[in-house]
Amino acid sequence: MEPPAQARRVTIVDVAQHAQVSTTTVSKVLRNAYGTSAATREKVQRSIAALGYRPYAAARGMRGRTYTVGVMLPDIRNPFFPDILDGLTEALRETDYQVLLGPGGCNDEPAEARVTEAMIDRGMDGMVLIAPVSSRPHLERVARTVPTVVVGPHGNSAAYDTVSDDDTLGAALVVGHLVGLGHRRIAHIEHAESDPTRLADMPNAIRAEGYRRAMREHGLAEEIDIVSTTYTQEGGYLGARQLLERARRPTAVFAGADIVALGVLEALDEAGLSVPGDISVAGYDNTSLAALRPISLTSVDQAGRQIGAEAARLLLGRIADPGRGAAHVRLSPTLVARRSTAAAGG
Amino acid sequence: MEPPAQARRVTIVDVAQHAQVSTTTVSKVLRNAYGTSAATREKVQRSIAALGYRPYAAARGMRGRTYTVGVMLPDIRNPFFPDILDGLTEALRETDYQVLLGPGGCNDEPAEARVTEAMIDRGMDGMVLIAPVSSRPHLERVARTVPTVVVGPHGNSAAYDTVSDDDTLGAALVVGHLVGLGHRRIAHIEHAESDPTRLADMPNAIRAEGYRRAMREHGLAEEIDIVSTTYTQEGGYLGARQLLERARRPTAVFAGADIVALGVLEALDEAGLSVPGDISVAGYDNTSLAALRPISLTSVDQAGRQIGAEAARLLLGRIADPGRGAAHVRLSPTLVARRSTAAAGG
Numbered sequence: 001m002e003p004p005a006q007a008r009r010v011t012i013v014d015v016a017q018h019a020q021v022s023t024t025t026v027s028k029v030l031r032n033a034y035g036t037s038a039a040t041r042e043k044v045q046r047s048i049a050a051l052g053y054r055p056y057a058a059a060r061g062m063r064g065r066t067y068t069v070g071v072m073l074p075d076i077r078n079p080f081f082p083d084i085l086d087g088l089t090e091a092l093r094e095t096d097y098q099v100l101l102g103p104g105g106c107n108d109e110p111a112e113a114r115v116t117e118a119m120i121d122r123g124m125d126g127m128v129l130i131a132p133v134s135s136r137p138h139l140e141r142v143a144r145t146v147p148t149v150v151v152g153p154h155g156n157s158a159a160y161d162t163v164s165d166d167d168t169l170g171a172a173l174v175v176g177h178l179v180g181l182g183h184r185r186i187a188h189i190e191h192a193e194s195d196p197t198r199l200a201d202m203p204n205a206i207r208a209e210g211y212r213r214a215m216r217e218h219g220l221a222e223e224i225d226i227v228s229t230t231y232t233q234e235g236g237y238l239g240a241r242q243l244l245e246r247a248r249r250p251t252a253v254f255a256g257a258d259i260v261a262l263g264v265l266e267a268l269d270e271a272g273l274s275v276p277g278d279i280s281v282a283g284y285d286n287t288s289l290a291a292l293r294p295i296s297l298t299s300v301d302q303a304g305r306q307i308g309a310e311a312a313r314l315l316l317g318r319i320a321d322p323g324r325g326a327a328h329v330r331l332s333p334t335l336v337a338r339r340s341t342a343a344a345g346g
Numbered sequence: 347m348e349p350p351a352q353a354r355r356v357t358i359v360d361v362a363q364h365a366q367v368s369t370t371t372v373s374k375v376l377r378n379a380y381g382t383s384a385a386t387r388e389k390v391q392r393s394i395a396a397l398g399y400r401p402y403a404a405a406r407g408m409r410g411r412t413y414t415v416g417v418m419l420p421d422i423r424n425p426f427f428p429d430i431l432d433g434l435t436e437a438l439r440e441t442d443y444q445v446l447l448g449p450g451g452c453n454d455e456p457a458e459a460r461v462t463e464a465m466i467d468r469g470m471d472g473m474v475l476i477a478p479v480s481s482r483p484h485l486e487r488v489a490r491t492v493p494t495v496v497v498g499p500h501g502n503s504a505a506y507d508t509v510s511d512d513d514t515l516g517a518a519l520v521v522g523h524l525v526g527l528g529h530r531r532i533a534h535i536e537h538a539e540s541d542p543t544r545l546a547d548m549p550n551a552i553r554a555e556g557y558r559r560a561m562r563e564h565g566l567a568e569e570i571d572i573v574s575t576t577y578t579q580e581g582g583y584l585g586a587r588q589l590l591e592r593a594r595r596p597t598a599v600f601a602g603a604d605i606v607a608l609g610v611l612e613a614l615d616e617a618g619l620s621v622p623g624d625i626s627v628a629g630y631d632n633t634s635l636a637a638l639r640p641i642s643l644t645s646v647d648q649a650g651r652q653i654g655a656e657a658a659r660l661l662l663g664r665i666a667d668p669g670r671g672a673a674h675v676r677l678s679p680t681l682v683a684r685r686s687t688a689a690a691g692g
Contacts, residue, residue: 098464101447110395118444269639293615
């Protein structure tokens with residue numbers, strides 16, 4: 001068979017004719033210049049979409065930009081990340097930037113390196129790395145090549161901007177809530193952190209340390225009980241199974257992420273235990289799953305959309321001025337109490 | 347502040363030294379050539395990852411390929427799409443192709459056009475469009491520019507390959523299951539299809555038509571009751587609210603997607619109705635959410651991983667031979683019965 005014929009390339013003249021405006025007007029809309037009404041902009045953009053006009057490749061290539069932002073996501077199944085992404089794309093909507101996502105792979109440094117290098121190779125103007133596990137030297141190498149914002153890890157690199165959440169406070173909110181309900185045997189399921197250099201920066205490690213600190217502050221140092229698995233549904237399931245084998249079973253489980261809490265609920269249901277009747281369960285991230293009525297999970301709200309919006313704002317600033325000093329934004333979480341937590345022994 | 351210094355570019359010589367092999371060996375590994383052992387391959391790949399070596403931009407650009415596959419996802423919150431993506435990335439793992447995702451936007455033709463054009467502009471070697479709502483002429487225009495596989499819609503375009511599921515059979519499986527449990531008043535929540543030209547191709551429309559046909563075949567033509575919303579959690583919630591206002595309430599709801607069923611469960615819980623005690627609920631896609639014990643949703647398994655793997659296989663073939671005839675793969679679904687469906691009036 002013959003290959004299908006190549007379509008004639010649509011030009012700015014076609015767009016102008018289709019929208020019944022001048023080519024100058026189309027050009028203004030393309031450049032986001034002043035002097036066009038919202039109605040005209042919309043009309044031109046409809047024509048651009050209808051005709052499949054693509055001004056970018058040539059015009060933009062000449063200016064040395066691809067108008068592409070690469071976003072690395074570690075785990076497309078974790079429902080927290082779409083929240084961040086919503087905030088990010090919302091903040092970029094009025095710009096010319098297109099978001100492309102690179103799936104990184106949970107806890108997989110080589111996969112992360114492959115994605116970041118692939119994005120650099122493909123000429124991304126900027127990158128947002130969400131919850132990367134790569135070493136700081138690797139992240140700094142990336143950031144020296146392309147303007148980069150890192151979301152999640154704490155730390156104050158001079159090479160890239162960061163948006164993080166106060167994970168110490170988040171853990172304290174959960175422990176305080178459970179202690180207020182009369183719980184003492186409060187266990188935590190953490191995402192295992194094997195690299196000692198990352199203990200000070202990674203949200204999972206800071207959450208676990210925040211749990212320890214809060215337990216001590218409530219006089220519950222003796223009750224500290226941490227199971228190390230991963231921030232996945234399976235990690236929650238396996239962690240809960242370990243906790244259920246304890247001679248003294250916890251009365252409450254603080255899962256380090258909502259997706260982990262889902263696995264905990266599964267293990268408890270399988271063991272014939274009711275939530276919160278037998279065991280209270282709290283998560284972290286306040287995802288859309290936590291709000292589902294059959295689940296109704298107490299969780300910590302990190303304001304994912306706001307995190308994404310801040311990341312976009314920082315990245316646009318860094319692309320405009322790559323030499324500026326690094327900015328570090330830390331947001332404060334809140335607790336959302338739902339039906340999965342209740343009075344101890346209740 | 348001064349911009350940070352640019353890092354020296356890592357070369358093939360650095361990789362060879364780090365891996366303690368010859369540059370010829372590194373080159374062979376990069377080209378996927380015969381004559382290297384699995385152990386050597388792995389050693390070289392570890393060095394490539396460790397040093398952050400990027401052979402692609404230059405070497406590949408010369409060969410006119412970017413080794414990038416663009417995947418358009420309409421809705422990153424729908425847990426069915428990660429299943430497809432897993433199959434796709436798994437099938438591409440042993441190749442040099444990198445997957446980049448473009449979030450398309452639910453039911454949003456201009457957003458889809460923007461994403462596909464952006465991917466074309468950025469030199470993707472091939473594209474997989476998952477559940478696109480764009481018109482066939484638009485899809486064919488895209489496919490004439492870049493090798494394209496369309497996942498979801500039926501139809502036999504000569505310009506692109508398709509992987510679809512037998513949605514008529516899927517709907518019949520659900521209706522048959524519910525009829526077998528003694529249900530007669532079985533309602534369906536569909537994803538509204540306003541474009542008459544798409545009625546014959548879109549999975550959502552075919553599922554609704556399959557429901558109608560199966561109801562008629564079971565002698566239940568009088569009981570056909572369809573609510574039109576969207577394949578989102580909110581669509582399920584709103585659809586269920588409409589059904590609950592009926593004078594004769596359905597005893598079973600067939601939601602067109604698991605994510606829709608989640609919204610149905612929410613609305614029923616809010617109304618104080620139990621599942622399956624008061625109303626049975628079935629979904630479609632057999633996502634990881636359906637398997638969650640607190641949800642335990644009867645659903646239709648479309649074998650998302652297999653769909654993704656087939657799409658990857660077709661795309662690689664099409665990239666290798668863009669002029670070959672179009673291939674159309676249709677898979678058959680199965681029903682997975684769980685606790686959300688039970689005997690009518692039980």
